[in-house]
Amino acid sequence: MPLLARTVTTPLAIDIRRGAVADLGKMLADRRISAGGDVAIVVGPGQGERVAELLRPSLDRADVFTVSGGSVEAALDLGEKIRAGSYDAVVGIGGGKTIDTAKYAATRYALPMVSVATSLAHDGIASPVAALDHDGGKGSYGVHIPIAVVVDLDFVVAGPRRQTRAGIGDALSNLSAVADWELANRFRQEPLDGLALTLARTSAEALLHHPGRIGRGAEDNTQDDFLRVLAEALVLGGLAMSVCGSSRPSSGGCHEISHAIDHLYPHTAAHGEQVGLGALFCTYLRVSRGLEDVGRFTQLSDALSRHGLPRVPTDLGLSVTQFAEAVLHAPGTRPDRYTILEHVGFTADEALATVKEYVDAVGD
Structure with missing residues (x-):
């Protein structure tokens, strides 16, 4: 029988809304990513640390790792720390540098990665690419696409x-x-x-x-609608890269x-x-x-x-x-x-x- 359709790799879950972070533990269990919350949470400076604190009650078995810089060196160091533990998945929380560092480390040790974006600065939140600094500048590295993508608009609005x-x-x-x-x-x-x-x-x-x-229409939710469209555009841009490799x-x-x-x-x-x-x-x-x-x-x-x-x-x-x-x-x-x-x-x-x-x- 001829192949009539192709299989497309996409995240198991995409959740874009206010308050999405609060349901992260439930999503990990429902999607069978981590039933017990045995995950490595990767945060960067800024809002990522705040999100990690909010998640501690529902993910009390998680370990939190702090990274900064968005470099290959930081990603390799994170990978070694993750390797020393036993985790169902890696959860990257923060902006592009933090998420790319987590994607690279998770891919290196064949762990699924969940992207929790606190900003909408670029399409790396759902792409199969990690942009990381190295001695010669900045390079783009192929990585696994996130198994789930969460964008909490409360944090996006609160950010720069x-x-x-x-x-x-x-x-x-x-x-x-x-x-x-x-x-x-x-x-x-x-x-x-x-x-x-x-x-x-x-x-x-x-x-x-x-x-x-940005910043317009907060009283009638038109700002949220605009930010949702932006988030979806960035996610779909990442998926487009995944589709064609x-x-x-x-x-x-x-x-x-x-x-x-x-x-x-x-x-x-x-x-x-x-x-x-x-x-x-x-x-x-x-x-x-x-x-x-x-x-x-x-x-x-x-x-x-x-x-x-x-x-x-x-x-x-x-x-x-x-x-x-x-x-x-x-x-x-x-x-x-x-x-x-x-x-x-x-x-x-x-x-x-x-x-x-x-x-x-x-x-x-």
Whole structure:
């Protein structure tokens, strides 16, 4: 009999709402992840520690490990500590660095990992990738997708708004990433994965057209609805990567530019802020060459502006010349990936002139 469908690996549970953390112990038991609560809870500085304290009454058999830094070294050290115990699962609580550290350590010792996000800064909360620092910079490592994902909106609302804005930029950048993927299919015959593409694009579209904003509408729950859509977009972006076994649906020229900024000008801005700007610039390039409709550029620019995200280099604290240098450096960060940046193939003078034209276009 022919194979008529494929098996897709997804989390057993996805819980996005206020108060979700309070039911974590019950979810672990109901989903048969850990009936007795014998789990390793991994927290970072900040809200993760607060969540761990809230969980102690219901998970009194759990051991708590504190990590910081989001590095390969920290993940390996955590793995050794987990290995010394006997746990049903690893529960990572906190922001992206903490969750990525827990994902890497859990994968190394073949333990299921539960992602409990206290912020919505990027799509790592549900992705099969861990972004960790190492001696030579930052690397992306393949890991198992979380067996369950919990997002408690109470903690998201209480956290820094800049982290949530960064998550918006990361989710919206999927629109540019899938456009680059389709470009690679058109000019290089790179295979497309329709399911992964659909997950990444439709979730980003929902966020693009949502009228809500951070901190607006708390009295009538419209803020919660917006944050739920954002969380779902980040989760689906992670699942899209899992479906196709690659970061392709969520990482195009937008991410290449961000990686270049990280290398040339470290600690410039949050990942989501950089990829949001990178996505708008790459969209401008496709539009200017007749490869994408100008309406997409307008929609994305308006959305970034509405949420207070960077649209021009000076919004990141970079000069036009510095951003042009990042554009030139960007293709070298992912030599195996074909995006609009590789398609254009800038010289130094062309990159600088195009960035200046782009800044003028955003200002129009």
